[in-house]
Amino acid sequence: MNPAPRRSSLARGALFTELDGRTAEILLNAATQRHFASGATLFHxxxxxxxxFQISTGLVRLTRVNPEGEQTTLRFMGAGDLVGCVAVFRQVAFPATATAGKPTNVLCWGSVQILDLMSRHPAISVNALNTVGDRAREMVDRLAEMTDKGTEARVASVLLRLVGQVxxxxxxGLEITTPVTRKDVSEMTGVSYFTASRILGGWQRQGLVWLGRARIVVLDPERLAQVAG
Amino acid sequence: MNPAPRRSSLARGALFTELDGRTAEILLNAATQRHFASGATLFHxxxxxxxxFQISTGLVRLTRVNPEGEQTTLRFMGAGDLVGCVAVFRQVAFPATATAGKPTNVLCWGSVQILDLMSRHPAISVNALNTVGDRAREMVDRLAEMTDKGTEARVASVLLRLVGQVxxxxxxGLEITTPVTRKDVSEMTGVSYFTASRILGGWQRQGLVWLGRARIVVLDPERLAQVAG
DNA sequence: CGACTCGTTGAGACAACTCAATGGGTGTGG
DNA sequence: CCACACCCATTGAGTTGTCTCAACGAGTCG
Known part of the structure; x- marks a missing residue:
């Protein structure tokens, strides 16, 4: 769409929060812009x-192959999100595969380069730490949900989280702005495909959601939050 | 046991890795030592x-109250581990309660103080980032386990993780060095108390584990890993 | 010796899963 | 432009694995 976005619009997102102008400039200059077509993979x-990677516009899907060899969706990430942060900072293999869910523009830095920048500019480190911390927090919450919520509540939570993220x-109503299939929902919920379909269908009948092909719109977030407990 | 441990033995653990002597000294001087009796709570x-907090010796149990108001075990942490790191760095409420699982000595820093130290000594930031990153990674792994492994495999994974951690x-054989009840195992696995008991009982009969009161010893890690998939 | 906590085992119920069949959209190619 | 293949979704019927509930055993502590 926009071949040459203004610099100011790029210097946003997780890594840039509360950075002073000069540091932001340095960070931005060190980055290269890349584009991924829908379906293209950022890393395996x-x-x-x-x-x-930091997403400027677009959407990224994180998937994981389970022992049976099937791809399962782990989460989605949108504009401003850092993709692959844990692996890069920690220098371990990526725990998931990242693919573009729609045409996506990203800023990217070489791992050596970003580590170097961080050591020289503590403010960047702080941002990185905050981002990783948030991710850890989300995962703890999701883990707790898995153990002490029933299936309906889990599906509701996943839907609400999706709405919040993308x-x-x-x-x-609140549209989920990316192709989300029942399969995606079921995998993020830890529920079978069919159960997810049935639960969503029930909610549609009650007017909580509107369902389309690979598309979900939340009509009544309050009631859904109630279901989520 | 040891009322005045040598400084060198204290300057270890997550926050001190690869710190040069002077920085380690500063970090250690900023810390205060505290002791918690078994059962005492570090925070709610x-x-x-x-x-x-950084554990010097002893053991900490992290628990969470679910919507029904029951305490459920989230994980255990041992010597060298940072407790509460995500919350402190991110300055959000603790997501869990920490209690000492046995008499425990810790180093502790005020949150303002540690944030200040980190901004002045990037090496400390790096350690913090690594620790938080590891935690995030573990949570992602656990989450994936919950969705695409059966109950037996999950119990096996939890056991192996416990062995690795404490x-x-x-x-x-490989003893888990802390009172771990069937209830703990079931909560960390997302399985009912009774199912956990039955699965463990079956493994005892097959010689995979030895079971005692609030005690589990892994006799055959290889076979257990096989069960975990 | 009680009282308490931790653990085991059995029997029954039910929720979620599996399997199978059907129906609509979407996109492609002749 | 229609026909076909493909993907996404729904629904039903039957099965099973896990949970629930209840009773009992055994170790530990005061």
Whole structure:
């Protein structure tokens, strides 16, 4: 769409929060811009982390191959999110595969380069730490959900989290702005495909959600939050 | 046991890795030592994070209250581990309650103080980032386990993780060096108390583990790893 | 010796899973 | 432009694994 976005619009997102102008400038100059077509993969599970990505526009899907060899969706990430941060900072293999869910623009830094920048500019380190901390927190929450919530509550939580991460106000309600299939929902929930379909269908009948093909719109977030407990 | 441990033995653990002598000295001087009796609580879920803890000796249990108001075990932490790191660095409420599982000595820093130290000594930031990153990684792994492994495999994984975190070689095999009840195992696994008991009982009959009161010894880690998939 | 906590085992119920069949959208190629 | 293949979704029927509930055993502590 926009071949040459303004610099100011790029110097946003996780790594840039509360950075002073000069540091932001340095960080931005060190980055290269890349584009991924829908479906293209940013990196594969198991790869050595050579680059850190920050999403400018678009959407990334993180998947994992389970022991049976099937791809399962772990989470989605949208504008401003850091992709691959844990692996890069920690220098271990990527724990998941990242693919573009729609045409996606990213900023990226070589892992050596970003580590160097961080050691020279503590403010960047702080941002990195905050981001990773947030991720850890989310995972703890999700883990707790898995153990002490029933299936319905888990599906509701996943839906609400999706809305928060990649949702937008649309004409009908809170739309999830990316192709999300029942399969995706079921995998993120730890529920079978069919159960997810049945639960969502039930909610549609009650007017909680509107369902389309690979598309979910949340009509009544309050009631859904109630279901989530 | 040892009322005045040598400084060198204290300057170890997550926050001290690869620190040069002078920085380690500064970090250690800023810390205060505290002792917690078995069962004492370091902090409560929901508290504002005023202090960061690093375990010198002993053991800490992290628990969470679920919506029904019951305490459920999240994980254990042993010597060298940072407790409460995400909350302190991120300055959000503790997501869990920490209690000493046995008499425990810790180093602790005020949250303002440690944040200040980190901004002045990037090497400390790096250690913090690594620790938080490891935690995030573990949580992602656990989450994936929950969704794509069966109950037996999950119990096996939890056992192996416990052995790795708080295990020691003993006369019989790999002992888990802390009171771990069936309830703990079931909560960390997302399985009912009774199912956990039955699964463990079955393994005892097959010679995979030895079971005692609030005690589990892994006799055959290889076979257990096989069960874990 | 009680009282308490921790653990085991059995029997029954039910929720979620598996399997199978059907129906609509979407996109492609002749 | 229609036909076909493919993907996504729904629904039903049957099965099973896990949970629930209840009773009992055994170790530990005061």
């Amino acid at each position: 599970q198991g790869d050595a982390p050579s680059q850190l 949702g937008r106000h649309g004409p009908k | 879920q929901g508290d504002a994070p005023s202090q960061l 295990g020691r070689h003993g006369p019989k």
